[in-house]
Amino acid sequence: MRLPLIVIIFLFLNIQSYAGANIWGLNNIQKINNNPSAPYNDYTDLDKAEQISRPTLCKFDSSTENNSQCEKNKSNYNNWYAQLQTGLIFPLLKSNKILIDNGSNFPSPENMDTYSVKHDNQGSIMFTIGEKINTPLSFIKYYTLSGRLQYTFANNLDGSIMQYSDPMFLNYNYNWKLSNLILTTETKLGLLNVEKMSFYINGGLGISFNRAQSYKESPLINVTPRANPDFSDNTETNFTYHIGFGADYKFIPKWLVSFGYEFSSLGDFISGKGATTWANESLKLRSYKTNTILFGVTHFIN
Secondary structure (H helix, E strand, O other), X not given: OHHHHHHHHHXXXXXXXXXXXXXXXXXXXXXXXXXXXXXOOOOOOHHHHHHHHHHHHHHHOOOHHHHHHHHHHHOOOOEEEEEEXXXXXXXXXXXXXXXXXXXXXOOOOOOEEEEEOEEOOEEEEEEEEEEEEEOOOOOOOEEEEEEEEEEXXXXXXXXXXXXXXXXXXXXXXEEEEEEEEEEEEEEEEEEEEEOOEEEEEEXXXXXXXXXXXXXXXXXXXXXXXXXXOOOOOEEEEEXXXXXXXXXXXXXXXXXXXXXXXXXXXXXXEEOOOOXXXXXXXXXXXXXXXXXXXXXXXXXXXO
């Protein structure tokens, strides 16, 4: 009789527990899950914390050790920069003479006047703004995408005028001023880093506004002045490109000095029409090319 009594008591307690839970609605309460829910991540190690925001961590961590690490990490980011350069230009001329029809109707070459060409070196100033983009590649450390504005100061182009292309009629000297304004898009590839020095190659494409102006001529001694051709001022728009190489040196944080070389092709310089006999003629200096030695200073904005 004792065994059935125990069974009866056990059944009674289970029925009472079930009934109470249903009466009070306790079965509708979800069980607590001690495991963390899926949307939450455990950022306990540094690598995962860096995924949140390395710049934010750097901003609020003032320890010396972490500051040096942050400075190192900043070099891995893309950087906007501004650069100011000056250049010494050495012109490369396709020809050392210019031929102009003198209107004489003589047989060639007497129908042409020959202008000899001598030139001065030029100065130039350039302003560039762009973005430096670091790469994980071993052979290209970084590349840049930028725009450049360049102004070349006037070059005195001068020489003698040989009328009828005959040395017996070497009668005049002339002077002509050439300058240009150049707009280019440019890229630079960083190839090698040696401590604070970085070596690069660069190139660019764009347009050059070539200005020819201020034509003047004067007779030699004992020569009667002729009617001045008075070639007018003119600006030609030409396709231009440049390629070069150089080195950047980081002398303080966010500042570089650079030295480089560039070869440029600037197109043609053409004067406006002349006066009287030369009303249909222009001075034409074709395929103007240059070698340039550059010095520059670069500042990284961010």
